[in-house]
Amino acid sequence: MERTGVWIVGARGDVAVTAMVGARAIARGLAAPVALVTELPELKALELPAIDDLVFAGCDVRTDSLVDRAWQLHREHHLLEAATIQHVAGDLAEIDGSIAGAEAGAITAGNLAMRPLRAIVEEVRAALRAFRERSGVSRVVVVNLASTEPPLADHDAHDSLDAFDLALEADVREAVSASVLYAYAALDVGCAYVNFTPSRGARLAALHELALARRVPYCGNDGKTGETLVKTALAPMFRCRNLHVLSWVGYNMLGNSDGRVLADPTARASKVESKGKVLREALGYEPHATVGIEYVPSVGDWKLAWDFIHFEGFLGTRMSLQFTWQGCDSALAAPLVLDLIRLGDLAMRRGEIGYLGHTACFFKDPIGVAEQNLAVQFQRLVDYASNA
Numbered sequence: 475m476e477r478t479g480v481w482i483v484g485a486r487g488d489v490a491v492t493a494m495v496g497a498r499a500i501a502r503g504l505a506a507p508v509a510l511v512t513e514l515p516e517l518k519a520l521e522l523p524a525i526d527d528l529v530f531a532g533c534d535v536r537t538d539s540l541v542d543r544a545w546q547l548h549r550e551h552h553l554l555e556a557a558t559i560q561h562v563a564g565d566l567a568e569i570d571g572s573i574a575g576a577e578a579g580a581i582t583a584g585n586l587a588m589r590p591l592r593a594i595v596e597e598v599r600a601a602l603r604a605f606r607e608r609s610g611v612s613r614v615v616v617v618n619l620a621s622t623e624p625p626l627a628d629h630d631a632h633d634s635l636d637a638f639d640l641a642l643e644a645d646v647r648e649a650v651s652a653s654v655l656y657a658y659a660a661l662d663v664g665c666a667y668v669n670f671t672p673s674r675g676a677r678l679a680a681l682h683e684l685a686l687a688r689r690v691p692y693c694g695n696d697g698k699t700g701e702t703l704v705k706t707a708l709a710p711m712f713r714c715r716n717l718h719v720l721s722w723v724g725y726n727m728l729g730n731s732d733g734r735v736l737a738d739p740t741a742r743a744s745k746v747e748s749k750g751k752v753l754r755e756a757l758g759y760e761p762h763a764t765v766g767i768e769y770v771p772s773v774g775d776w777k778l779a780w781d782f783i784h785f786e787g788f789l790g791t792r793m794s795l796q797f798t799w800q801g802c803d804s805a806l807a808a809p810l811v812l813d814l815i816r817l818g819d820l821a822m823r824r825g826e827i828g829y830l831g832h833t834a835c836f837f838k839d840p841i842g843v844a845e846q847n848l849a850v851q852f853q854r855l856v857d858y859a860s861n862a
């Protein structure tokens with residue numbers, strides 16, 4: 475029986491824990507696969523791996539157990555039912571043993587600042603190879619679910635694989651971030667790579683070259699789960715009616731640890747950047763637009779977005795639309811992570827290489843695809859399934 479390995483960077487984080495609890499709950503028949511896009515009838519033709527056949531592992535810089543993290547989500551964020559956690563606690567304890575810490579593959583800030591870059595990459599590669607051999611899985615999909623990093627400035631070393639390799643040898647630290655090194659290691663040992671975060675990950679010409687050379691697929695960046703999801707569904711409506719959007723102002727309030735990280739203006743800049751491109755592409759012009767992100771601890775994982783859209787109609791008549799969206803961040807993200815793992819595994823089986831354009835509907839800032847209209851992006855996925 476073929477099984478698929480899943481190696482999660484940031485395996486002890488909220489989204490990762492929710493995805494693993496959800497996968498084990500579905501596998502044990504405790505939950506229906508509601509909110510998995512890959513369960514839609516339109517995608518039934520795809521021969522995706524069963525959720526039961528996913529074998530989880532990964533790395534994290536924090537050390538508390540997955541079961542403790544699941545109970546924390548239950549207590550603090552009112553997510554995950556007690557009975558579900560009790561049923562999958564044994565599965566989580568087993569996965570715990572396959573999550574590397576700072577000593578065996580997780581890249582800490584200290585490592586990144588001090589250790590030779592080649593040695594760091596070699597440790598991640600070794601952890602991935604060891605997982606593949608130990609678990610006997612046929613293929614491994616690496617998923618980045620780690621905390622958002624500050625934006626990584628463009629560097630000449632990003633332009634080609636040769637230049638990047640030279641930068642690694644010479645320890646040019648300003649050319650890399652942890653997400654880039656994880657992506658490099660993953661692609662280099664022949665894994666598919668999914669970047670669910672706004673961090674750079676594989677989005678460098680050098681790593682595209684590496685993916686083609688190792689004949690593996692990748693996709694990203696930044697899962698589309700809340701305000702941006704609604705935006706990419708609504709903006710095309712204004713365009714279809716030729717209503718001119720004057721301003722689109724959005725405020726997001728987050729209270730989970732992702733929100734705490736995004737309270738730091740440098741990390742927030744990555745998120746604002748990936749959210750910001752959307753309107754320009756979806757409308758065909760750039761209205762006055764701002765995106766605010768505030769850390770509000772009391773809302774926990776229940777992200778709140780409030781958007782105000784000011785638009786102009788016939789004879790200059792000005793009107794407005796406002797919406798609020800309150801969603802549970804991790805519950806929105808986790809099923810998409812499982813979808814992307816399944817699609818990444820299928821792409822590997824089919825020998826697809828480079829970026830996976832048909833996954834654009836999952837991302838705020840899809841690699842290799844300018845299209846931002848959600849319906850058009852989704853149709854691309856349906857077409858991919860129809861041509862299966």
Ligand SMILES: NC(=O)c1ccc[n+]([C@@H]2O[C@H](COP(=O)([O-])OP(=O)(O)OC[C@H]3O[C@@H](n4cnc5c(N)ncnc54)[C@H](O)[C@@H]3O)[C@@H](O)[C@H]2O)c1
Nearest residue numbers: 484486487488489534535620621622671697731732803807
């Ligand atoms: N709806 C959503 O929740 C959503 C949507 C889009 C993108 N994302 C992105 O997904 C990521 C995860 O979100 P979350 O809510 O689970 O965050 P989280 O803070 O709960 O989890 C992040 C995990 O990454 C770990 N980590 C940090 N640096 C690491 C490193 N160098 N190596 C390994 N592990 C590391 C942390 O210890 C933590 O356990 C974030 O980057 C977030 O922006 C989330």
